[in-house]
Structures are given as C-alpha cells and as structure tokens.
Amino acid sequence: MERRTIFPGWATPALLLVPQMALTVLLFLWPTAVAVRASVMRADPFGLSETFAGLDNFTALFTDPLYLAAIGRTLVFCGAVTGLALGLAVLLAVFADADIRGRGAYRAALVWPYAVAPAAAGVIWALLLHPQIGGVAGLLKHLGIAWNYKLNDTQAMIAVVGASAWRQVSYNFIFVLAGLQSIPRTIIDAARMDGARGWRRFRTILLPMLAPTLAFLVVVNLVYSAFETFGTIEALTQGGPGRATQTLMVKVYRDGVVNLDLGASAAQSVVLMALVMGLTALQFHFLRRRGGR
Amino acid sequence: MAGLVLDQVRKSFGRTEVLRGIDLDVAPGEMVVVVGASGCGKSTLLRLVAGLEQPSSGRIMLDGEDITARDPAARDIAMVFQHYALYPHMSVFxxxxxxxxxxxxxxxxxxxxxxEAAQMLHISPLLGRKxxxxxxxxxxxxxxxRAVVRKPRLFLFDEPLSSLDARLRTSMRAEIKRLQRxxxxxxxxxxxxxxxxMSLGDRILVLNEGRPxxxxxxxxxxxxxxxxAVAELIGDPPMNLLPxxxxxxxxxxxxxxxAGNGRSVLVGIRPEDVAGGRPDGDGLALGFTPDTVEPMGAEVLLVGRLETGAAFSVRTLPAxxxxGSRLDFHCPAQRLHLFDPGSxxxxxPAGPAAR
Structure with missing residues (x-):
C-alpha cells in the first residue's frame, strides 16, 4: 500500500526539498547551462573575452571531417563493445544456466569483474597489454603476432574494445542469467518434446523470450560504451595512436581541456547531452516494458 | 510386446529414491492413468517416459524398441503439460x-x-492469437x-486439467477421453x-511412495x-478405516x-455402503452418532462418531x-474390506465383485 504524508503549509515541504533541489541545480542544471551557453560563444584562448557565435560552433562541428570521423569511430567502438559484451554474456549465461557441477562458483567468478573500478581496470589492462612487459603481449608474440597497440591502429581499437567490454560482460551476465532463469522450465521441456535441440531451441524459444532483456541491455551497453569508457580509453591509449581510438567523449576532453577550444568542446558536449537524453528515454521505455510484463 | 512397457524402472535424486521399481504394460491404444498423492513420484515417472529425465535403472520400451537412452526428440512422444507451457511469443498456429x-x-x-486439430478442438478461430x-x-x-498434430506414438498428460475450474475440468475430461478413443x-x-x-482410465496405476x-x-x-493407501485415495468421501x-x-x-485371541484387522467401510437399520444375518452393526450433515445434492454426508469413539462418515439419501443422537446403521458383510494393521x-474378503 502507498503511504502518503501530508504536511500542512508550504515551509516544511520546501525545506525538505531544498537539499535535493540544491544538488540538482548545482551539479546538473548550472553546468549544463554553462555548457549550453559556451556552445554558442566564441572564446579567445586565454578566456578573457567572449563573442556570441550563434550556431557557428555547431555548423563548424558537423562540417569538420575530423568530427564526422570521430562519430563513425564511436559508432564502430560502441557497436563492437556492445556486441562483444552482450554476446559473451549470453554465451556464459547459457552455460551457467545449465545443470553443471560447481555452477555456484562459476557464477560468482563471472560477477567479480564488475566490482573492479573502471580506472583500475584500465591500469590492469594497460599492464596486461603493454607491448614490452604485458602478459597478453608476450602470449601473442609466442603465437607470432607482433603486438603493439601503441603503434597499430587496429590493435589499439581491439585493445580498448576488449578492455571496455570485459567489465560490462559481468553486468550483462547477471541480467541475461536472470532472464534465462525466469523462462519457465516447462516451456523448455515442451520445446524438447517438440524435438527442438541446441542452437535451434535457443534461437526459436530462448532468444525471443530473452528479447525484452536484451533490448534493455543493448541501450545500457550503448550508453556505457559511449559515455563511461573514457577512463579506460584514456588509461590505455589516450585516444591514439593518432586519433585511432578517439571516441566522441575522448575528443570533447582533447579539444576542450587539452587544446582549450572551449566553444567547439561545449558544442560537442551539448550534442552528447542530447544523445544521452535520447538513450535514457529509450532505456526507461524498455524498463517500463519489462516491469509491466 | 507393443505399446509402452516399463521394466523395473527406478529413479533416485541424490539419496532420495523417488521411484522404487515400476513395472507397467500399456497396451496399444490404451489409456492408463497414474494416480497418487503429491510426492508419490507420478510426475517423475512421466518425465522418465518423456525422456526429460534419465532413469537410474530399468528399461523403457515403446512399440518394442528400447527408448531408455533416447533423447526426447527421438522418441516420438507428445506431452501435455500442467500449466500449458505454450510458447508465449508464438501464435496459436x-x-x-x-x-x-x-x-x-x-x-x-x-x-x-x-x-484439422484446430477443428477437432474447436479453436479454429483462435489460430492467429497469442x-x-x-x-x-x-x-x-x-x-x-500441439500434442495431437504430432500424431505421436504415445501421449503423456501431466495433470493437464489441474489449473482449470471445476466445471471446465469435467467437460475437458470428457473431451480428452473422446479424443483419445x-x-x-x-x-x-x-x-x-x-x-x-476413475473416469478417464482404461486402467489405473496407483502409486504410493514410489511403489506401484x-x-x-x-x-x-x-x-x-x-x-x-489405495482405499483412502480412491473413493469420495474416503473409506472409513476402523480398528x-x-x-x-x-x-x-x-x-x-x-481383541482376545482373535486376529486384529483394519476394517474398511465405504460411506456409501452403509445402510440404515440393524443388520439382518451377518452384517456389521454400527451404532453411529452424527454431529454434522454435509448436503451433497442427491445425497448427504453424515459425519460423526461410532460407539467405539472412532470418526465415521455415512453417505445416504437425504432425510x-x-x-447428536445415536442411530442404527449397518454394513453388509460382503461390503467390508479387511486390511492388515501392520502392512x-x-x-x-475376496468380494465384493465389481458392481
């Protein structure tokens, strides 16, 4: 049952709202307003003067081949991270769902990576993948692959995708496993009686019943890969070599904080903000659908 | 031997022995109903025949072929599940x-x-629905x-009517019987x-704690x-069992x-085998004091106690x-059932013959 408490007057309710409102204004609305304002201004490199630039920053942005390339690169990166993290999670969850010995320990082991902080994960992978001292690099050398993600564009992308997906696999695994376990056993039994096995049973019965979970996870993973992988990428490649791993998020940082092109950086932030809002709306949409079932 | 044959089928889960040696011959076209209290192993038995579980020992034969080790897909058996188990994302078709x-x-x-199956089951208009x-x-x-279209060699039904309301259950029961015949x-x-x-089975297999x-x-x-155990399970209201x-x-x-030098027994008396009045000949006199009446429609159920203090029930015509007062009833000798109190x-006695 819902419990409601009605306070008389307006002073008490207002007082109770102040902390939340203050935090929202201070941490979200104000910076957002500053960013939006900066996106329509042109500032000199020393930040001493500003002139109104209208939508010039945005026009410049979308006609800049470097920015368009970053969009394409981000799409590839996000697609790869989402695909890899979800694919692996589904594969692992299907095995964890089976009646196997030691399944409890197996499940626990798969959840661990989620407890590792992103920055720490970045450092761990930086060490593992390090061309000279990394364990993975050494292994690859044994296999005859010249590994140096600091020089090779493709290898750099593989490295950041792998490191970013690694952590997300755990998160996805939990959801997919829960999704699989919420499928009634008798439906799987019915499919067995109908003669469906292996891949066919998975594709025609399990996958459709997992679809709402997967749709939700795709959005979450896209948001994660677009906005939360900055730490991992910065720790591993700083967007390099060249711009090979410079996603939109990394570029905002590069242009604004490092190169001090505040107008362009702010315009990029506003674009990303719009993107986050869109994806969040989508995520809530799927959450509601999951909840409503 | 055609049909379904179970040969000393056993099943244990860990240390718990759920089925303790089941032998069964089901003739071609026959419907055998497995009945028992919950936990007697009847669902496990069905899952073994379906191939969803593997027996710990014993053999399962269908139309003369040993199918014990076969995958469910290769058994040509169709099953109707307790809670329908329909695929939620697919249309009826x-x-x-x-x-x-x-x-x-x-x-x-x-x-x-x-x-064809949809017509038989009167669901043709529903084929496009979820x-x-x-x-x-x-x-x-x-x-x-879904089971019928497969034209399988064997139908398995796992309490298919248990989630329907009473009225629907009765009509579906008749329909299943007709369909199966x-x-x-x-x-x-x-x-x-x-x-x-009782109403569906050509024969009934009563299971009790994993044994037939x-x-x-x-x-x-x-x-x-x-x-x-069988006496208490079959018959409604259940048989009175008196020392x-x-x-x-x-x-x-x-x-x-x-008991003197007599042999002690459990006397079974079905509530519907009791008649009013004192016995003539070798019937068993029952001094019965009813304390509640349960109307059942055509008949009533009297619940109360015998002179011996034992709980007792009588099914009789309404009157x-x-x-609260003692009434004379009796049960004819040939309607008594005697059981060993130990086993x-x-x-x-040998009788009564099937009525």
Whole structure:
C-alpha cells in the first residue's frame, strides 16, 4: 500500500526539498547551462573575452571531417563493445544456466569483474597489454603476432574494445542469467518434446523470450560504451595512436581541456547531452516494458 | 510386446529414491492413468517416459524398441503439460506447428494437420492469437492440439486439467477421453484427482511412495483396493478405516475392548455402503452418532462418531436426521474390506465383485 504524508503549509515541504533541489541545480542544471551557453560563444584562448557565435560552433562541428570521423569511430567502438559484451554474456549465461557441477562458483567468478573500478581496470589492462612487459603481449608474440597497440591502429581499437567490454560482460551476465532463469522450465521441456535441440531451441524459444532483456541491455551497453569508457580509453591509449581510438567523449576532453577550444568542446558536449537524453528515454521505455510484463 | 512397457524402472535424486521399481504394460491404444498423492513420484515417472529425465535403472520400451537412452526428440512422444507451457511469443498456429516445423514436414502438410486439430478442438478461430489472449480452457485446448498434430506414438498428460475450474475440468475430461478413443493413441495420464483417474482410465496405476500399489480397471480398484493407501485415495468421501478384529468364527468385530485371541484387522467401510437399520444375518452393526450433515445434492454426508469413539462418515439419501443422537446403521458383510494393521495390505474378503 502507498503511504502518503501530508504536511500542512508550504515551509516544511520546501525545506525538505531544498537539499535535493540544491544538488540538482548545482551539479546538473548550472553546468549544463554553462555548457549550453559556451556552445554558442566564441572564446579567445586565454578566456578573457567572449563573442556570441550563434550556431557557428555547431555548423563548424558537423562540417569538420575530423568530427564526422570521430562519430563513425564511436559508432564502430560502441557497436563492437556492445556486441562483444552482450554476446559473451549470453554465451556464459547459457552455460551457467545449465545443470553443471560447481555452477555456484562459476557464477560468482563471472560477477567479480564488475566490482573492479573502471580506472583500475584500465591500469590492469594497460599492464596486461603493454607491448614490452604485458602478459597478453608476450602470449601473442609466442603465437607470432607482433603486438603493439601503441603503434597499430587496429590493435589499439581491439585493445580498448576488449578492455571496455570485459567489465560490462559481468553486468550483462547477471541480467541475461536472470532472464534465462525466469523462462519457465516447462516451456523448455515442451520445446524438447517438440524435438527442438541446441542452437535451434535457443534461437526459436530462448532468444525471443530473452528479447525484452536484451533490448534493455543493448541501450545500457550503448550508453556505457559511449559515455563511461573514457577512463579506460584514456588509461590505455589516450585516444591514439593518432586519433585511432578517439571516441566522441575522448575528443570533447582533447579539444576542450587539452587544446582549450572551449566553444567547439561545449558544442560537442551539448550534442552528447542530447544523445544521452535520447538513450535514457529509450532505456526507461524498455524498463517500463519489462516491469509491466 | 507393443505399446509402452516399463521394466523395473527406478529413479533416485541424490539419496532420495523417488521411484522404487515400476513395472507397467500399456497396451496399444490404451489409456492408463497414474494416480497418487503429491510426492508419490507420478510426475517423475512421466518425465522418465518423456525422456526429460534419465532413469537410474530399468528399461523403457515403446512399440518394442528400447527408448531408455533416447533423447526426447527421438522418441516420438507428445506431452501435455500442467500449466500449458505454450510458447508465449508464438501464435496459436505457430505453437501447434512448431514440433512439425522442427521435424521439417512440408508446409502444406503442417497447415493441414493444424487446421484439422484446430477443428477437432474447436479453436479454429483462435489460430492467429497469442497465448496471453486466450482463456485457461482455450490454452489447454491449444496445448492438447500441439500434442495431437504430432500424431505421436504415445501421449503423456501431466495433470493437464489441474489449473482449470471445476466445471471446465469435467467437460475437458470428457473431451480428452473422446479424443483419445478417436485417435487411438496409447496414453499415460498423471493426476492426483481420483475422479479424473476413475473416469478417464482404461486402467489405473496407483502409486504410493514410489511403489506401484495397485494396477487395474477403475471399478476393480474401487471394489477391491489392494491396501489402505489405495482405499483412502480412491473413493469420495474416503473409506472409513476402523480398528477391529476377527473372532474365532471369522466374524468381524469393531474394537471395543480386548481383541482376545482373535486376529486384529483394519476394517474398511465405504460411506456409501452403509445402510440404515440393524443388520439382518451377518452384517456389521454400527451404532453411529452424527454431529454434522454435509448436503451433497442427491445425497448427504453424515459425519460423526461410532460407539467405539472412532470418526465415521455415512453417505445416504437425504432425510431429517437427529444430530447428536445415536442411530442404527449397518454394513453388509460382503461390503467390508479387511486390511492388515501392520502392512496395510488387503487380507480379504475376496468380494465384493465389481458392481
């Protein structure tokens, strides 16, 4: 049952709202307003003067081949991270769902990576993948692959995708496993009686019943890969070599904080903000659908 | 031997032995109903035959082939599940067609079979709907249809009517029986409902704690229950079981004191076998004090105590009964059932014959 408490007057309710409102204004609305304002201004490199630039920053942005390339690169990166993290999670969850010995320990082991902080994960992978001292690099050398993600564009992308997906696999695994376990056993039994096995049973019965979970996870993973992988990428490649791993998020940082092109950086932030809002709306949409079932 | 044959089938989960040696022959076209209290292993038995579980030992044969180790897909058996187990994301048509598609039947053949089954089960107008848009009864028809289109060698029913309301249950019961006779498919039907067992089964297998307690036609099981477990399970309201003894002349006495040198027995009396008045000849006199009347429609159930203090119930035609006062009833000798108080096994008499 819902419990409601009605306070008389307006002073008490207002007082109770102040902390939340203050935090929202201070941490979200104000910076957002500053960013939006900066996106329509042109500032000199020393930040001493500003002139109104209208939508010039945005026009410049979308006609800049470097920015368009970053969009394409981000799409590839996000697609790869989402695909890899979800694919692996589904594969692992299907095995964890089976009646196997030691399944409890197996499940626990798969959840661990989620407890590792992103920055720490970045450092761990930086060490593992390090061309000279990394364990993975050494292994690859044994296999005859010249590994140096600091020089090779493709290898750099593989490295950041792998490191970013690694952590997300755990998160996805939990959801997919829960999704699989919420499928009634008798439906799987019915499919067995109908003669469906292996891949066919998975594709025609399990996958459709997992679809709402997967749709939700795709959005979450896209948001994660677009906005939360900055730490991992910065720790591993700083967007390099060249711009090979410079996603939109990394570029905002590069242009604004490092190169001090505040107008362009702010315009990029506003674009990303719009993107986050869109994806969040989508995520809530799927959450509601999951909840409503 | 054709049909379904179970040969000393056993199943343990860990240290718990769920099935302790089941032998069963189901003749081609026959419907055998497995009945028992919950936890007696009847669902496990069905899952073993289906191939969803592997028996710990024993053999399962279908039409003379040993199918014990076969995958469910290779057994040609169709099953109707307790809670329908329809595929929620598929239409009724696709639900029924799924097993045929998996077996790569030609499209035309699949459509024809589904149409035919849908007509038989009166669900033709529903073929385009999703399971969530159907009522419980309709879902059960779809589940049965999914089994029927397969034209399998064996039908398995796992309490298919238990989630329907009482009225629907009765009509679906009749329909399943008709359908099964018409298709002539060998069937194994599991239920905990004795009415379902009695009305559906050509024969009934009563399971008790993983052991077969009795196998036979419904009326024979009703007339001559093999032990007290069967006696309590089959018959509604359940049989009265009273401690008593056989005296030197072979007459049944209810225990009112010392059994003397007689043999102590459990006396089984069905509530419907009791008649009013004092016995003539060798019937058993019952001094009965009813304390409640349960109207059942055509008859009433009197519940109360005997002079011996034992709880007792009588099913009789409606009349005005003086509650709380002693009434004379009796049970004819040939209607008594005697069981061994230790093992619970039936020790006699041979009768009564099936009515």
């Amino acid at each position: 696709d639900n029924m067609a799924y097993g045929l598609k998996v077996r790569r039947l030609p499209r035309a053949e699949i459509a024809a079979r589904v149409e 399971p969530r848009e159907l009522s419980g009864g309709q879902r059960q028809r779809v589940a049965i249809g 018409r298709l002539g498919v060998t069937s194994l039907y599991v239920t905990h409902d004795q009415h379902e067992a 307690a009795q196998l036979g036609p419904p009326m024979e099981i009703y007339a001559r229950p093999a032990d007290t 008593g003894w056989l005296d030197a002349n072979g007459r049944v006495r209810l225990e009112t004191g010392d 005005s009964f003086a509650l 619970g096994q039936r020790i006699g």
